[in-house]
Amino acid sequence: MSLRLFAWLLLLFCVDLFRHELTGAHADSVPSAAKTLVWGPGLETNVVLPARFFYVQAVDSSGRNLTTSPGEKTFEVKMVSPVEQFTRIWIQVLDRKDGSFLVRYRMYATYTDLHIHILLKNKHVAKSPFILKGPVYHEGCDCPQPSGPVWEADMHCPQTFSQIERDLALYASVDPDRNAQEIPQRFGQRQSLCHYTVQDNKVYVRTFGEHVQLPDVEFFVNLGDWPLEKRKPTEKIHPIFSWCGSNNTRDIVMPTYDLTESVLETMGRVSLDMMSVQANTGPSWQEKNSTAFWRGRDSRQERLELVKLSRAQPNMIDAAFTNFFFFKHDESLYGPLVKHVSFFDFFKYKYQINIDGTVAAYRLPYLLAGDSVVLKQDSGYYEHFYNELRPWEHYIPIRADLGDLLEKIQWARDHDEEALKIALAGQQFARNYLMGDSIFCYYYKLFQEYAKLQVTEPKIREGMELVEQPSDDLFPCSCHRTKARHIVKFPLHQSDFVLFHLT
Known part of the structure; x- marks a missing residue:
């Protein structure tokens, strides 16, 4: 399903919900296994997220979307791999109380194929079972997609993000050598900064005060809440990546550390996501x-x-x-x-x-x-x-x-x-x-576009340390692609976030 069609379906459901919430119509409808709709990125093999997800919209026999919950246990979801005796997958079916359900699952191993069964009173819903042709990699598997455009297509990323365009429009070019010298002098004594270099898909960091092949890139991240760059564009501004922007500053905005962590730790250590x-x-x-x-x-x-x-x-x-x-x-x-x-x-x-x-x-x-x-x-x-x-x-x-x-x-x-x-x-x-797929797309597009502005080669600077990458030794996998390490991990705001773990 295309991203545009996906968004259109969601809007259609929203309009139906609004109409029926007001009238109370069809509140007692019974869902039909044949009519019920199922869609979403979690039904695609190459969309690898910490927690995959897809949607189920209950529809009655006349083709009308249910707008109230038919019961949180209405749909049963099972996932099996025909060649495996056991599947190490945690599944949750979340009732959104509006006639739709969000199904999320976290994989802890890689499977040759994965069959997703969605059942309503033991009857298969829509086109269930959905078959993900393997290998279906778990989020910790070291098997990067070497082509950025292929990864973007698999993830249905938009062509552009208006905020990225607006932020980067202030810079005709970016000089990593000049930034490495001037930014610590301007901000390093009073603010908490991390200086990162990604080179050959390895991450190096120096601190002051999902698998995809990333371009070599060098940048500074502001670990505080307040944006830093207050100069006007005519005053030789410096590119600083921050969680938040303001009308009076020129920082390059990323998704907040809170939202990033909630995506990465979904079905993990966070309770709010x-x-x-x-x-x-x-x-x-x-x-x-x-x-x-x-x-x-x-x-x-x-x-x-x-x-x-x-x-x-x-x-x-x-x-x-x-x-x-x-x-x-x-x-x-x-x-x-x-x-x-x-x-x-x-x-x-x-x-x-x-x-x-x-x-x-x-x-x-x-x-x-x-x-x-x-x-x-x-x-x-x-x-x-x-x-x-x-x-x-x-x-x-x-x-x-x-x-x-x-x-x-x-x-x-x-x-x-x-x-x-x-x-x-x-x-x-x-x-x-x-949602998680949009956040990953934003990060990837931001680093991709920023890297294009660099006029000198990113370098591993004095004082930088190699960031050790997570190990998948517990559930190792065999990669069908050319082997390379592409987990990009940044220690950000008191926590270690794996920002790119994008197969």
Whole structure:
């Protein structure tokens, strides 16, 4: 299935969901094994992710999409390899409560072939069993795809990302030799930086204060939250890779460390990721609390104002601090602290308030993935995907000073159908653009385009250390391609992230 058709189907499901949520039509429909739809990257052999995934949309015998859950155990998924006695695969079927299911699985071994059985009351659904012709490599297998264009085609990556184009348009060229000398002098004493060189698919790093063949590239990563490059383009700016950008800086934006880790550790050590949120969106829209909700720490003055506003208008806003750090002297005014609330419990409320912290609030992807509507503060900070978001389409905008927050909450209450439509559009945006395959494509395209700008050869600089790569000794595999090591691992923000593990 093409990426365009895939996106079109998802939009169709979203429109159906919106229509039937409002009318309550077909709530009691029974899914049909023959009519039910199945699609997604996890049904393709060459899409290798830490956790593969695909979708199941329940459809009744008349061809109508179900818009409420037929039951979380409606579909059974089994995966077997005909030539293996056992399969080391962890499978989860996540009920998205809207008539669709997200199936994710993590492989711990490589198989000659893989048969995916999707069953409804012991009947095969759609074109089940889906057969992935092998070898089907597990995520830790050392078997790189030597061709970048082939990998991009396999992953259905878009041709361009507008944020990458905008960031790199500031640079006619990049000189690794000049950067290696000047960037540590400008930023190395006051900021936490990592200087990376990828050469012959080996990674070297020096710190200051999935399998695909990458080009040789040399770059600096800002480990702090605040973007660094404040010069104007006419003042010989330096390329700095950061998690967050701003209207007043020139940093090159990457997906945040939080979103990156959630992708890499899905079905692993993280409890919050873009898939788990989709199965934990709380009660139906009609049953959600119509109060606007927020929890967080005191990392910005506007957050203090929000809590103050909540106390004055408790019937409109439920906002409180879970931690004080920046304004500890004001704790008596804005406390007491409240207990942490499970993120999934946020979605008991129709309206989610998103306010900047020290920089952009990195929870926005997860808020969008739920089925509440986001009221997003106007901000000078942005993440890698903000350029694609549209106010009044994917979220309800609020002024930076929160001066119109009460007005916007009241608008949402008075226009319930429109608010639901915005909530579902934001949710569909997250499903289309913030899942693991999209994040991997973004990283690859960013490094690919940046490497083209280099006018001198990347070098292994004095003080750099080789980053040791993960071992797949536990479940070794035989690679049918020319053998080469292409796992690219960067130690980023207190954790080691495997950014490219792209077979």
